[in-house]
Amino acid sequence: MDQDKKLIQSFLNSTIPSHVVEDTKFLSIMEKVESHQKSRRMATMTRRFAVPVTLALLIFITSFFPVFGNEKGSLIDVYNSYKLNRSLDAFKTTAIAAPHDQSIAPHLISSLLEQKYGIDPVEFLETRFIYNIPPFDAVFLLLVSKEANIPVQNLVQMRKNRLDWGVISRHTNVTPYQCIQFLQDFQSAYQTTPKEGFLLQGRVRQIVFENSSFFIERFPYPIYVRGETALLDTIQIGSPVAIKIMYNYTEYRYELLFIEVKPLRPNGPISFTGYLIALNQDHLVLGAKDGRRIVLKIPPHFSHVLMMDSNVTTGSLISILSFTDRNGNRQMIDYSILSSSDETINSKNPGSYPHDVSQKQTFDDRQNATTNEKEEHREKELSSEELKNEIKKTEEVLRNKIHELKQRTQRLKP
């Protein structure tokens, strides 16, 4: 092996020229080394001082000046927006998945806002329906508005102006940490609310004595009475009640914790049933059975839905869910068609109302009207004869308008 190695080495050496690298080369090498080290030192100095200084300057400028535009604000705002949006997304995802049924989420939120934060459920309804904001975003807006002590509509306006949450947080002096804390608190309370109990208000829709349960308006599930079934004797269909219920996770049902027969909130969600007298983009006039004429405001995002619905015509029997806003306007939340105008005209008894509820609500509204003067201005009482005449007049006007339109189109034809 060694011989092999020596043989190969001697062969290889024979292929290499007898060249000698001059010793003087060392000096030129050292010069280059020095210049190399000098430039390296310079680079190190730059890295050590210039880069951090530039970076600090950049961070300083971007942190305090709205370099990302008026909507996004400064670097701090952008970071806060990012943090808040993440928390809000996480909150929505978790909260939406929390209760066993999404249809009860608005009830839970309303109850929680009222009990824990002292926020009027009507504010929640306003935020949701007038500004057309999803429930959990509405919760966040309400919590921030309460902390900042500014009206929700200002916050909504800021969002409409495309301001990011970081900028809003700076304007409202509510720190992102506080906002995140609100969300976390609300979320944990929201998850335990079905078990601990939540408040509901509405009229009794149905009583089932066989299984000691009853239904109330706008709540889709039966509410079971445990133990004291005599409680059912204190209520009757149409009674306005305030109840506290809880979800029994072992029996998969809602159970009554507390019940009190008391008038519904004057501004809370109330449903009206009546014939449609008039409709335009902003308002709707309903003629109730007792002859009252009820004027309801239509939220902007809702008007086109109503206008496009072919079943919504003058004379249709409609049930409308509404609440009274801060300005005293009765705002429509939802509607359902009970019968179209054709059915109403052709029926033997066109003036009959399928729901006894309307009568009860009228009674209740009358009670409320005594406390709320604004209601008096809006609800003008009409007799049923007058109502029928009103409907006929409206139909007549509509027929005339259709006739006019037909004539115009004929004239326009070549």
Added chain:
Amino acid sequence: MIEIDRELLQQAKDGDRMAQAEVFKYYKDYIFRSAFFMLRNEDEADDIVENVFIKVFSNFSSFDMTRSFHPWLSRIVLNETRTYIKKNRRAYTNQDFALDNIPSRSTENREKAQQIQRYMKELNAKDREIISMRYFQELTIEEIARAVNISVANAKVRIHRATKKLKQIIETKEEN
């Protein structure tokens, strides 16, 4: 090759100019031979010597004195040569082992050298790297494996194959 005195190396590392000159004197021809074997060009090999020493003296502080100096230097030579070849790739693909580059003074020597060059053509760049490290720089198999970044077993195989080719070249040369 016998390793340079550790004390002298330490002094060179500390920035002693005389010690650095000694290190240069000790290794310059060794680096030249290795570079020439791979590049087959005197001027280019000279350039490599310069570049290698610039790297060595600039980065002496990063050298771990508890380790052997020789493999560290060999690694620098290998990297510098590879970088040089990469930079001048076109030139190398077109005139790899160009006969004009043969360093010889007399006609007889020149003919002999040309013949060697032709034999050498049979060795590819990787074989030449391995042979240079094994027979010029006299690195161990483990050191070669570490320098080329391959496993010891793979290094063994490559050394064996390259040596076999080289032996064939030597035999052919002797027959001629």
